[in-house]
Amino acid sequence: MAxxxxxxxxxxxxxxxxxxxxxxxxxxDISEETKAMIMxxxxxxxxxxxxxxxxxxxxxxxxxxxLIKGMNNPFFIKMIDLFEKGIQKKKYSFILHRVDEHQDExxxxxxxxxxxxxKGIIFLGGYLSHSKEKLEQLMVPYVLCTVGLSxxxxxxxxxxxxxxxxAESYKMVDYLCKLGHKxxxxxxxxxxxxxIGQLRYLGYKQALEDHGIALDEQLIRPMKEHLESYSMENxxxxxxxxxxxxxxxxxxxxxxxxxAIGASKALLEAGRMIPDxxxxxxxxxxxxxxxxxxxxxxxxxxxxEIAEEAIRILFDLIHKKTTHVxxxxxxxxxxxxxxxxxx
Amino acid sequence: MAxxxxxxxxxxxxxxxxxxxxxxxxxxDISEETKAMIMxxxxxxxxxxxxxxxxxxxxxxxxxxxLIKGMNNPFFIKMIDLFEKGIQKKKYSFILHRVDEHQDExxxxxxxxxxxxxKGIIFLGGYLSHSKEKLEQLMVPYVLCTVGLSxxxxxxxxxxxxxxxxAESYKMVDYLCKLGHKxxxxxxxxxxxxxIGQLRYLGYKQALEDHGIALDEQLIRPMKEHLESYSMENxxxxxxxxxxxxxxxxxxxxxxxxxAIGASKALLEAGRMIPDxxxxxxxxxxxxxxxxxxxxxxxxxxxxEIAEEAIRILFDLIHKKTTHVxxxxxxxxxxxxxxxxxx
DNA sequence: TTGTATGCGTTATCAC
DNA sequence: GTGATAACGCATACAA
Numbered sequence: 029m030a031x032x033x034x035x036x037x038x039x040x041x042x043x044x045x046x047x048x049x050x051x052x053x054x055x056x057d058i059s060e061e062t063k064a065m066i067m068x069x070x071x072x073x074x075x076x077x078x079x080x081x082x083x084x085x086x087x088x089x090x091x092x093x094x095l096i097k098g099m100n101n102p103f104f105i106k107m108i109d110l111f112e113k114g115i116q117k118k119k120y121s122f123i124l125h126r127v128d129e130h131q132d133e134x135x136x137x138x139x140x141x142x143x144x145x146x147k148g149i150i151f152l153g154g155y156l157s158h159s160k161e162k163l164e165q166l167m168v169p170y171v172l173c174t175v176g177l178s179x180x181x182x183x184x185x186x187x188x189x190x191x192x193x194x195a196e197s198y199k200m201v202d203y204l205c206k207l208g209h210k211x212x213x214x215x216x217x218x219x220x221x222x223x224i225g226q227l228r229y230l231g232y233k234q235a236l237e238d239h240g241i242a243l244d245e246q247l248i249r250p251m252k253e254h255l256e257s258y259s260m261e262n263x264x265x266x267x268x269x270x271x272x273x274x275x276x277x278x279x280x281x282x283x284x285x286x287x288a289i290g291a292s293k294a295l296l297e298a299g300r301m302i303p304d305x306x307x308x309x310x311x312x313x314x315x316x317x318x319x320x321x322x323x324x325x326x327x328x329x330x331x332x333e334i335a336e337e338a339i340r341i342l343f344d345l346i347h348k349k350t351t352h353v354x355x356x357x358x359x360x361x362x363x364x365x366x367x368x369x370x371x
Numbered sequence: 372m373a374x375x376x377x378x379x380x381x382x383x384x385x386x387x388x389x390x391x392x393x394x395x396x397x398x399x400d401i402s403e404e405t406k407a408m409i410m411x412x413x414x415x416x417x418x419x420x421x422x423x424x425x426x427x428x429x430x431x432x433x434x435x436x437x438l439i440k441g442m443n444n445p446f447f448i449k450m451i452d453l454f455e456k457g458i459q460k461k462k463y464s465f466i467l468h469r470v471d472e473h474q475d476e477x478x479x480x481x482x483x484x485x486x487x488x489x490k491g492i493i494f495l496g497g498y499l500s501h502s503k504e505k506l507e508q509l510m511v512p513y514v515l516c517t518v519g520l521s522x523x524x525x526x527x528x529x530x531x532x533x534x535x536x537x538a539e540s541y542k543m544v545d546y547l548c549k550l551g552h553k554x555x556x557x558x559x560x561x562x563x564x565x566x567i568g569q570l571r572y573l574g575y576k577q578a579l580e581d582h583g584i585a586l587d588e589q590l591i592r593p594m595k596e597h598l599e600s601y602s603m604e605n606x607x608x609x610x611x612x613x614x615x616x617x618x619x620x621x622x623x624x625x626x627x628x629x630x631a632i633g634a635s636k637a638l639l640e641a642g643r644m645i646p647d648x649x650x651x652x653x654x655x656x657x658x659x660x661x662x663x664x665x666x667x668x669x670x671x672x673x674x675x676e677i678a679e680e681a682i683r684i685l686f687d688l689i690h691k692k693t694t695h696v697x698x699x700x701x702x703x704x705x706x707x708x709x710x711x712x713x714x
Numbered sequence: 715t716t717g718t719a720t721g722c723g724t725t726a727t728c729a730c
Numbered sequence: 731g732t733g734a735t736a737a738c739g740c741a742t743a744c745a746a
Binding site for chain 1: 739
C-alpha cells in the first residue's frame with residue numbers, strides 16, 4: 029500500500045489540495061465545516077504529511093536543534109530536559125540530535141540547518157577543536173554549552189555558557205589542601221585532552237603549587253583509555269591500581285562524580301574508610317554523588333542557570349539583540365561526608 | 372548568503388546536475404577525474420546537500436530509527452550504543468529519535484517513516500497501550516524492546532524482546548523470603564501503572580502469597596508522582612516516609628536500582644545498617660548498583676543480548692525471514708552485599 | 715472561501 | 731560517460 033498524499037485526501041474530500049493544506053495547518057481562511065470534514069477524512073485514512081516535503085518548501089520554521097556529543101554523560105540528560113522545556117516555552121520546536129564520536133559536529137549542524145531550516149543551534153558536550161573558518165561556516169546563531177574549549181579559543185567570535193573548569197577545579201584542590209592534605213591524587217583525563225579534562229588538571233596543578241606542594245607523577249592518574257571515559261568503572265580501575273601499587277595518598281580528586289564513586293568503591297573494598305583514611309572529591313554535582321554513602325563532596329554545576337542562559341543568549345542572537353556572549357557561571361563546592369581534615 | 376544548491380555546483384563545474392549527483396552519491400557511471408574535480412568544488416564551496424530534498428525523492432534508504440521514550444533511564448543509554456553499533460555493522464544508518472512523554476509513539480513513528488523512508492523501527496521504553504488497529508497502522512517492520520506491555524497484548528501480532536518482569540520480580544521476592552524476611556516492603560510504580568511497574572508488583576504479590584505471607588498495605592509504597600519516576604530521589608522519599616511513620620520492615624525491594632540506592636541512603640542516614648537491619652534489593656543491574664556501598668543485590672537485565680536479538684529480529688522481519696517473534700530473556704539475580712538473612 | 719499552478723532541491727529515467 | 735527533464739509531496743501566490 030503506497031502511502032497517501034495530500035492529493036489523495038483532496039480527491040477523497042472532493043476539494044483542492046490547498047484547502048486540505050489549510051485544514052491541516054490551521055490556516056484561518058477556511059470554513060469550519062469543510063475543515064472539520066477534511067480533518068475527519070485525515071483521521072479516518074490515517075494520513076500523515078511528509079515532513080521532508082514540508083521542510084523542503086518551508087522557508088522559516090521556528091525550530092532549534094540541540095546537538096549532543098557523548099550521551100553517556102548523565103549530566104547532559106538533565107540539561108536536555110531543560111532545553112526542551114525552555115524552547116517549547118518560546119513556542120519553538122525542539123530537535124535533539126546525537127552526534128557520533130567521530131563525526132564533525134559542524135558538518136552535522138550544517139546538514140541539519142539545510143534539512144530542517146533551523147533557527148538556532150545549541151551544542152552540548154564534545155570538544156570543539158575547529159578552526160575559526162570552520163566555525164564561521166555556520167550560518168545560523170549557535171551557543172556552545174559546556175563544550176570543552178581550549179583557552180586558545182577565547183578570542184573567537186562565538187557564544188558559550190559553561191563553568192570555569194580551571195577555577196572550579198582549583199577551588200576543590202585548594203579546599204583539600206586547606207584540610208591538610210598533601211598527597212592528593214587526581215583521576216584526570218588523558219594527558220592529550222585539550223578540553224575540560226586539561227582545564228581541570230591545570231586547576232589541580234596550580235592549587236598544589238600555590239600551597240607549596242610539589243607535583244608527584246605517581247599521583248597523576250589519567251583514566252584508562254580502554255574503559256569508558258568518565259565512568260565509575262574507570263574511577264574504580266584507576267584507584268585500585270594505585271592501591272595495588274602501594275602509592276600513598278590521603279585524598280583523591282576525581283574530575284567527575286562517576287569516577288569519584290568508582291574510586292570510593294575501590295577504597296572501601298580495600299578496607300579504607302572514607303574520609304578517615306582517605307578523602308574523596310568529585311566534580312559535576314550529580315544526584316548520585318549525594319546519594320552515595322558516604323555522600324560525596326563535589327563541585328555542583330548550576331545546570332538550570334547554564335541551560336536557561338544558553339537559551340536566552342540563543343534567542344537574543346536570533347533576534348539580533350546581541351552579538352556574542354561568553355559566560356562562565358560560578359559553581360558551588362558542596363562539602364559532604366566524603367572529605368575530612370587530614371589527621 | 373543563500374545557501375548553495377546542486378545546480379550552483381553544476382554551474383561552477385560546468386557540468387550537468389546529474390553528474391554532480393553521481394559524484395556525491397558515489398555512483399559508478401562517472402569518470403574518476405570529473406568526480407574528483409566536482410568533489411573538490413564541493414569541498415571548496417562547502418556545499419551540503421539538502422536532506423529533505425533527498426528523502427523526498429529517494430525510494431529506499433537503509434535506515435533504522437530507534438524511538439526512545441523516557442531518556443532519563445540510564446538503562447537505555449547503554450542500549451542506544453549497542454543499537455548504533457549493531458545497525459552500523461549491517462551497513463544501515465541509524466537515527467535516534469526521542470519521543471515526548473505525552474506524544475503517541477505510533478504517530479511519531481509514522482511521521483518518521485514517511486519523512487526518512489525508514490526500513491525498520493525499534494521502540495525503546497514507554498508504555499505501549501495501543502489498540503491492535505493502531506499498531507497495524509505501522510507499515511514498516513518494528514520491534515518493541517523492553518517496552519512495558521500489559522499481558523492483554525500477548526496475542527497481538529508484533530515482535531518484542533524483553534525480560535519477563537513478572538517472573539524476575541517473583542524471583543527476587545522469593546529470594547528475600549527464603550532469606551527469612553517476612554516484612555518486605557516494595558517501592559513500586561503507581562497503582563495505575565499497566566506496564567512493567569504492574570508486572571513487577573504482581574511478581575512481588577505472588578511470591579509473598581506462595582510463601583504464605585499476607586499482603587500488608589503499609590508495605591506497598593508507590594513512588595511519589597510529584598518526583599521523577601524511578602529516580603533515586605523518589606526511592607529516598609518513599610523510604611524516609613516509611614521510616615518516619617514507624618512502619619516495620621526487614622527488607623525493601625525497589626523496582627529499580629536507582630530507587631534502591633535512594634532507599635539505601637534513607638536507611639543509612641537513619642542509622643540503619645544494610646543488610647544487618649534491613650536488606651535492600653533493586654532491579655535492572657545498572658553499574659551503580661554494583662558500585663554503591665554496600666553493593667546492591669539486583670536483577671541484571673541481559674542488555675547486550677536483548678539489544679542484539681532486537682536487531683536480529685528486526686532485520687529478519689525486513690528480509691521477510693520471519694513473521695513475528697516474541698522473546699523473553701532470562702535475567703540474573705545477582706546476590707551482593709545489600710541483602711542478608713533475617714536474624 | 716476555495717482551487718490551480720508553480721517551485722522547493724534532489725534523484726531517477728531516459729536519451730544522447 | 732554525460733545531460734535534460736520529470737517526478738517526489740507539500741505550501742503558497744495568485745486567480746476565481
